[in-house]
Amino acid sequence: MDTRQLEYLVAVADELNFTRAAARVFAAQSTVSAGIRSLETELGATLFERDAHGVRLTEAGRSVLPEARGAIEAVERMRELTDEHGPLRGTVRVGIFTNLTTVDLPGIMGEFHRRHPYVDLRLGPSPSGSTGLVEDVRQGRLDIAFHGLPDAVPDLVTRPLVDSPFLVVLPEGHRLAGRSSVALADLADEAWVDSRAGFGNRVTLDRAFQALGLSRRVPTELADLGEIPRFVAAGLGVAALPELTIIPAAGTVLRPLSRPVDWRLSAIARKRPGRAAEALLDLLTERIGSS
Incomplete structure (x- = not known):
């Protein structure tokens, strides 16, 4: 063997x-x-x-x-x-989110490559969002992953990176579009466009509704957060997304929540992640955590 x-x-x-x-x-x-x-x-x-x-x-x-x-x-x-x-070598497998609009992920990975040219990078998302990424790290399929679930993952190393407030995404002409801020309670009866179950932003928002004793209906689910505002513009419902994931779309307006809800972006890794993975964790903390 x-x-x-x-x-x-x-x-x-x-x-x-x-x-x-x-x-x-x-x-x-x-x-x-x-x-x-x-x-x-x-x-x-x-x-x-x-x-x-x-x-x-x-x-x-x-x-x-x-x-x-x-x-x-x-x-x-x-x-x-x-x-x-000696110089770092090997491969680091990274689970990513594809719609972190204010995070220069290519720039960060380019800087990592310049610092450690003998380390190969394998990057990709999970169709199950944060839930799938956590399991991939836990099972050893990934070395590092982004993580947006509200719960701690005690069996993994966690590096908090940045908090981002949710913004409401409304179609132009919506009855609440003229307000300076919007309450979640005012949106409970709306049809929603959101990510699939298991994505950290959806888990966080569902819990915010539960804390108010409310529920909501999500008839339209997407695996690509960046597309959600376009579906809102098409009249399929309303949405609320972490600000750093929003790609603005024509025909929509963005409003803050009157009672803020934050989403935390973290990086996770297995215990004893290895020198190359540890170096990438440090760089992510340095670049995103200070942005």
């Missing part, structure tokens, strides 16, 4: 597709398949079920996957310990 076989196991488990897993580990699909078969032979257990419907982890595969992740991380830490004063 070698670490490359374990990397194949983790990649296939994450992707549930041998072609995508092979691309991720920069190997031929036949090499990944052979590595998995060899590992299954050595362990005396089938790790994946393969049929016309796709690839699935077996019970044995689910059992050994956390150990495989831990072994890979241990090897990475050993390499870091023997090269403590």
Whole structure:
């Protein structure tokens, strides 16, 4: 058994597709398949079920996957310990939000690359928002992720970055558009456009309604926060979004809440995240936290 076989196991488990897993580990699909078969032979257990419907982890595969992740991380830490004063190397996998309009994420990542040119970056969002990103970090699929849920994540390292107030997004001509501020209670009976369940901004807003003893109806859900104002402009409902995520759209007006509600953006990582991930956490705190 070698670490490359374990990397194949983790990649296939994450992707549930041998072609995508092979691309991720920069190997031929036949090499990944052979590595998995060899590992299954050595362990005396089938790790994946393969049929016309796709690839699935077996019970044995689910059992050994956390150990495989831990072994890979241990090897990475050993390499870091023997090269403590050398340049940072490796790969940092980062879960991001795509609609942080006031955060210069490309600029931050460009600065990180200039500081640490031997570290590769893999960035991407989650269709489940903060909830999915937290689970991806917890399961070792990501090293660092943005996090916008109101609850603390005690088993992970958390770096608070910035607080952003919610602004109400109304269509022009709405009955409340002429007000200087809007109360959530005045919007309880409206149709809403919002992100999908599990996104941190939606969880935060739902709790604000619950604290008032109110509920709301969300007939239109989107995975892309940046598109929400355009759907409001089209007459599908009202919205409220953290200010730093809003991409203004023609045909809408923005108003503050009369009773402010804040959304906190944080970065999360596993305990003992590694030198490269720690360096990126520090840079995110430095650049976003002071902005």
